[in-house]
Amino acid sequence: MYRPKHFSVDDAATCHGLITANEFGLLLTTGADGAPFGTHLAFMLDPDDGPNGTLLGHMARANPQWRDFERAPAMAVFSGPHAYVSPTLYASSPNVPTWNYAVVHAYGTAEVISDPAEVSGLMRRLTTGYEGPDGWQYDDLPGDYRDGMQKGIVAFRLPIDRLEGKWKMSQNRTPEDREGVRAALARSPDAMARDVSAMVPGADAD
Numbered sequence: 024m025y026r027p028k029h030f031s032v033d034d035a036a037t038c039h040g041l042i043t044a045n046e047f048g049l050l051l052t053t054g055a056d057g058a059p060f061g062t063h064l065a066f067m068l069d070p071d072d073g074p075n076g077t078l079l080g081h082m083a084r085a086n087p088q089w090r091d092f093e094r095a096p097a098m099a100v101f102s103g104p105h106a107y108v109s110p111t112l113y114a115s116s117p118n119v120p121t122w123n124y125a126v127v128h129a130y131g132t133a134e135v136i137s138d139p140a141e142v143s144g145l146m147r148r149l150t151t152g153y154e155g156p157d158g159w160q161y162d163d164l165p166g167d168y169r170d171g172m173q174k175g176i177v178a179f180r181l182p183i184d185r186l187e188g189k190w191k192m193s194q195n196r197t198p199e200d201r202e203g204v205r206a207a208l209a210r211s212p213d214a215m216a217r218d219v220s221a222m223v224p225g226a227d228a229d
Contacts, residue, residue: 024128024187029195032188038127039070041103041188042078049100050080050181052091052133062088066099067149075183078129079145081176089177092133097181099129104218112207114199123192123204123219130185136178143169145178192223201225 032038042048046066054060062082070076078099082089091097105124110116136142147161154160161169193201201223208220 024126024189026187026189027195030189030191032127032190033186034188035070035075035186038129038186038188039068039076041125041127042066042068042101042129045101045103048102050082050088050133051098051100052088053095054087054091055094060088060091062086065149066101067145067152073182075129075186077183078131078181079148079179080181081142081145081149081178084175084177086177089133089135089179092135092179096130096184097133099181101127101129103127104215104222106208106211106213106216106219108193108204109207112200112203113196114203115197123223125190125192125222126188128187129181129183130187131181131183133179133181136180139170139173142173142176142178146173190222192219194224198225 046068048064048066049061050064051059051061064080064082067079068076069079103125105122108121108123110118110120136145143161150159150161164172193204196204202225205220205223205225208216208223211217211220
């Protein structure tokens with residue numbers, strides 16, 4: 024993606040942090056007709072599997088996207104906090120409106136997981152991660168029902184070959200402008216705008 028130097032983030036741990044905080048991502052592949060194909064999915068990140076980590080997920084078997092995995096590399100997109108920035112928030116003038124945001128693109132070749140035991144393990148990890156040890160568990164399902172549902176999905180892993188992070192958080196503005204953005208967004212009734220405020224670097228970042 025287009026990443027001016029002052030907005031670029033290449034640190035894997037920082038990118039991983041945004042992914043784990045925003046695990047519902049967009050998987051993009053190239054179809055047989057050469058057109059892009061996207062599916063919105065819940066992902067799990069294994070940060071220690073490979074040099075850049077590995078993404079794990081699953082989709083409905085009826086979704087044709089998994090048949091594109093061997094055709095070309097895939098891209099998973101994870102969007103973090105974002106907010107509108109009015110030119111009235113800056114100390115300087117003239118200016119125009121903009122949008123502050125954080126996003127990570129993860130690139131790699133997706134691989135179908137065909138071992139039923141490994142798929143079951145993935146489902147257990149996913150549900151336990153959200154339910155907790157005392158919540159609903161995958162193994163609470165009757166075995167025949169669980170097996171039937173599992174046959175209706177395709178699980179996959181995506182070893183990450185490359186991570187691209189972009190934090191567009193007013194880094195190109197003066198300390199006074201940044202402080203105006205930080206202060207205004209911190210007072211916003213929108214929780215996401217307040218999250219953006221916390222990501223705008225302070226004057227000591229220069």
